[in-house]
Amino acid sequence: MTEKILYQTVVENSEGINGHAKVIQGGDLDVLTSNPVHDTPGTNPEQLIGLALATCLNATIEAEEKRRDLPHKSVVRVGIKMGFDDPGFQFWLDAQVKIPQVEPQEAEEILAKCEKRCPVAKLLQNSDNVKVHLVNEFNFNEEG
Incomplete structure (x- = not known):
């Protein structure tokens, strides 16, 4: 099967659960990440x-x-x-x-x-x- 790519992006997390995850190709989203069982700001x-x-x-x-x-x-x-x-x-x-x-x-x-x-x-x-x-x-x- 030949793939016909309509959209491509690359995301990265280099800091683990407490830090940032971001889109490095195909956008500019950067989100704060945090552990879901703690009350610190961020997503998971x-x-x-x-x-x-x-x-x-x-x-x-x-x-x-x-x-x-x-x-x-x-x-x-x-x-x-x-x-x-x-x-x-x-x-x-x-x-x-x-x-x-x-x-x-x-x-x-x-x-x-x-x-x-x-x-x-x-x-x-x-x-x-x-x-x-x-x-x-x-x-x-x-x-x-």
Whole structure:
């Protein structure tokens, strides 16, 4: 398969969890990073992967809404939990999707199609730690 590259970027983290991560090619983003279990300013991998999934999936849904001549009203929220694993740690992602302007069956069709098209969802699709589903109301419980 020949790749047709539409966009390319390079990001770097040279300081670990407490420092900065930045785009060094293809943009000028520089973010402060910090440990998620401490109250220090900054973002962390948990937040970044959640933002990546929420943004990419909702952008894909937006394109499908437009293709169907629907107003863009979808919202994607992703809850992320981190816990111990052996060895190390792991994440659990709960992507909750609202597509309120259509009937539930059409919303299911839209979401199923978009999960197959969204590059971030495709990267995560075979993980037992990732759940993507429609909701009427967002609900992120505090339990493990």
